[in-house]
Amino acid sequence: MASLLQNYSSSSLTLISSSMRRNAAIHVPNKLPIFPSSLPKTNLLNHKLINGSTTNNQLSEKILLTTHEDQSNKVVVELYAVLEAVADRIEMHQNVADQRDNWNTLLFNSINMITLTATTMAAVATTTEPLLALKLSSALLFSAATGMLLIMNKLQPSQLTEEQRNATRYFKQIQSEIQTKLALGNATKEDVKSAMEKVLALDKAFPLPLLGVMLEKFPSKFEPAVWWPSTQFQRKSNKKSQNKNMNGWSEDLEMGLREIVQVVKKKDSEDYERLGNIALKMNKALAIAGPLLTGIAAAGSAFVGNNNSCAAMVTLMAGSLAAAINTLEHGGQVGMVFEMYRNSGGFFKQLESSIESTLEESDVERRENGQLFEMKVAMKLGRSVSQLRELASKCASSRMEGIAVDEFASKIF
Numbered sequence: 001m002a003s004l005l006q007n008y009s010s011s012s013l014t015l016i017s018s019s020m021r022r023n024a025a026i027h028v029p030n031k032l033p034i035f036p037s038s039l040p041k042t043n044l045l046n047h048k049l050i051n052g053s054t055t056n057n058q059l060s061e062k063i064l065l066t067t068h069e070d071q072s073n074k075v076v077v078e079l080y081a082v083l084e085a086v087a088d089r090i091e092m093h094q095n096v097a098d099q100r101d102n103w104n105t106l107l108f109n110s111i112n113m114i115t116l117t118a119t120t121m122a123a124v125a126t127t128t129e130p131l132l133a134l135k136l137s138s139a140l141l142f143s144a145a146t147g148m149l150l151i152m153n154k155l156q157p158s159q160l161t162e163e164q165r166n167a168t169r170y171f172k173q174i175q176s177e178i179q180t181k182l183a184l185g186n187a188t189k190e191d192v193k194s195a196m197e198k199v200l201a202l203d204k205a206f207p208l209p210l211l212g213v214m215l216e217k218f219p220s221k222f223e224p225a226v227w228w229p230s231t232q233f234q235r236k237s238n239k240k241s242q243n244k245n246m247n248g249w250s251e252d253l254e255m256g257l258r259e260i261v262q263v264v265k266k267k268d269s270e271d272y273e274r275l276g277n278i279a280l281k282m283n284k285a286l287a288i289a290g291p292l293l294t295g296i297a298a299a300g301s302a303f304v305g306n307n308n309s310c311a312a313m314v315t316l317m318a319g320s321l322a323a324a325i326n327t328l329e330h331g332g333q334v335g336m337v338f339e340m341y342r343n344s345g346g347f348f349k350q351l352e353s354s355i356e357s358t359l360e361e362s363d364v365e366r367r368e369n370g371q372l373f374e375m376k377v378a379m380k381l382g383r384s385v386s387q388l389r390e391l392a393s394k395c396a397s398s399r400m401e402g403i404a405v406d407e408f409a410s411k412i413f
Helices: 003-027 042-129 130-156 157-184 189-205 249-300 309-331 334-360 370-380 384-399 404-412
Strands: none
Touching: 003 157, 042 130, 042 157, 042 189, 042 249, 042 309, 130 157, 130 249, 157 189, 157 334, 189 404, 249 309, 249 370, 249 384, 309 334, 309 404, 334 370
């Protein structure tokens, strides 16, 4: 037993001593050996600086790309927001146009039926014994027709309908422009601002409410409609380009467009202004004559009977003429015709402003491409590009020969 204990203790001491030697073998010495460096200190420093600058450049490029992507995404989101507002306005103006067209039809038919019924009752009262009920009913119906005509002539539902149709068409143009920008993927912050300005200008030009903001239906003078923002054609640059044929522009193209502007001013704008004034005067006369005649018929119906043939004749003639005038004014939609001429005059005014502002931009790089702009002008005027150039050359040659522009325009058109 003692021998076993001695052997166990000796083996334990051997294991402890061996483990201590192994632990001591992995201990770090107090002083590390100094190894010679293969690269000088300056080279190491330059190497670190070069690596550091490359990393910083890559990081800055990534930051710039991320910022640019964030800005482009923000522009796209803003354009989609404007697009949603435009789609909502299109729906509203379409609904309001249908509603006001129904107003025109219902009021026109109702007023005519009331007027003809009152005229018939007045005629019956002249052939029978004077009946107070017939006379009173006829007078009341004529009075109701007078009040309804005053309201209808003030609002001009057919003109209101045409306004909403035009607003719907122009909002659809803005919608297609925004969709094209989004499809091309080159939208900028300026495009968002321009789209918002166009939307607000259209809201002002074609208001939805009637009270307070309704357009004047009987202005003192015919003026073309204006539905574009005032800042749209005022962006100019003082920078002059060195290359005159840059971006599809040339001196011949600029001269041709200036000649087109003169022809449009002397022919189309003046024609639509003349026709618009005729429609305005006609609408004013009919709007006054209708309620005036129904008022006369209402007063005359009180004196029908008692062998008073003159009062009966005045009542019957006034009632019949009132129905005819109402049919001509609202059945023929004279207010809509006036609005059509006003809108057409605004179209040519916008075309003139667009061409003039584009030509006033001295930096051709900031202009729209010349060939594309020429094609758009030709399409707006209903001509091909070759026909537009031929018209411009003939106008220029006639000017050199001393022929007035209006005389030349009358021959061309």
